[in-house]
Amino acid sequence: MKILTNATALDSRGGYSVIHDFLYEISNKSNVLREKQIELTALVAKENLCKYETEQLKVIYEPYPKKSPIHKWKYENRILPSLIKANKFDFYLSLQNSGLPYLDIPQYVLIHQPIPFSDLKPKELELKNFIKYKVLLHSIYKRQLANVDGVFVQTSWMKEAIQRKYSYKKNIHIIRPAIQSIENNVSPLGSTHDKEFSRMETKLLYMTNREKYKNNAILIEAIQEWNAQNTNKVVLYLTLDGQSTEHIRYIGKIPYESIFKAYKSVDALIFPSLTETLGLPLLEAQEAGLPILAADLPYAREVCGSNAIYFNPRSKTAIMRSIGNFLKNRYARNPGQFHEKSILTSNDNYMDYIRIIHSHTDKYHGIAKTNEMLGGT
Template identity: 25%
Template structure:
């Protein structure tokens, strides 16, 4: 049997949850192909961020520079590259279905922007959110029917894709949580109850809800809390807006921190806050759950699907800071009665591990 070649494309996955997905995929694939007659070529923005001995890398640093380069790679360069490599499988991990010559093609769709209509204010703070809402449906649609399968992360997206693009080959593939062996902790003032929100300075991350909730709390509670948020001034226009509007002593604007530090915060924190208005998954929810930590999370379908079966979680409306404030107060005073959550799709077909994905795309 001839050696099989797989191309994994993740050229625009450079930070946040999408980079974690790419890194976890390559980490698991590197182990999966050990002692197998499989050749893997990964197309990434910066190969120096990876160290997987069984995988060959091609760096395409211009892919994140602007959309013109991205479109060039997806619809012109990758076509030439596929003819040169002649792969058995092309797996695009970042939404787009490129023009390639390959019998088995797969795309992993994880950008939810086409489902979220931003307000005028959000569009002014983050122009590309408005642009994505207008154009992402078109971008998704290009070549989508040429894929063997379309992978999405949740059932609500599967149902939407089937209707929107007239598809019958959509498979739900939950991101597999790969818990890193991090035993370190972050020193946190033990006179405070520490909340943690690992996030980016994106407008739909809804960080202002935290600021408004804090302003509703009485002084005796505010004096006991610290909310650690991973943004800082000059990150983005939205981050600047948040830092300027909520210069509160209760909020610690950490800026971008390493994965090791994120996991150390999970170890040390009292509770995860996750007020995001839109996610295709919400990886910090899965990660915090892996540490058996309490969570206060948006009352939205994506969040409930991500939380799954879990007791120490309560939900709040994304436009109701009073609900979040009440939950924070109850957590601080140790009077909280968690609502808990049950996963609603126990009997539905889905793929739940990277190993299962790899077996699927190869067979």
């Protein structure tokens, strides 16, 4: 059985972490591939990922689709289908949110981009992201999903959104790969971060980036207004580069090897993002026993359950109210206080993708054999 996995678009941030973790796990469990007589080929956009190649896992660096949108279109509509046919692959697995328009073999798709399923308004996205995700990717789903044999997602809210928005009737599998523990990620933060986190005021951390949907602007306004109205000041730390003020501190990226130490150095995580697949910092903060103030949206409710103070992320007043609620209660940093388990405890893994595809084998070949007997295709 031969499976082709495409991840040629995943070269940065969350997308890269998906293919990295996928290959890392598959490489370490290649004995499962051998036992099931599976040959897995992965197409990647980062050459360093080739180090995970094993006898059963072939990793191919393919930069062609990243050259331009035209190259990507040609690769997925001309080159890749020809490659699949020439190498007689049995199944196609896309880890990059969309499948291929025409295939004679079953295909599965991992959908981990939440923007097409969110209620984001045009002003809450950069124009390029609105066009890319709300227009183009939405159009692709309308045309392609009917030809996709199975979909993988990481959360229930994504599954329900796909079913609701596109009336998808085939199998949607919720696979929540276990998140790597960060308890040992306590390397020194460095003198700059140590000095920042030594402040006596209440410290709120937001692990963020510059995308509009991260909702940085309204959070900053809420913090500024809170501090203008209250003597109990709050310091907001943003993992961005920028010009700091007294209570809005731009601290840049925190090294991953120090991330657990960073969580332990602040009083709470605040997370006003307007959409996420699941929100990795929400999982990490729970592992660190850190209080959480989060957007009252499906992704956060599913990940945090009762482990957070929720607020309307589009309302400064609501954000300020949640800060006041937190300061009033001063939740103890104690994992034992949590009443619901985080999906951090998931027993799923990336090998489950392969197991599910493998379980399709008998059904697929049975149909193919019946069609052949009947003279069909």
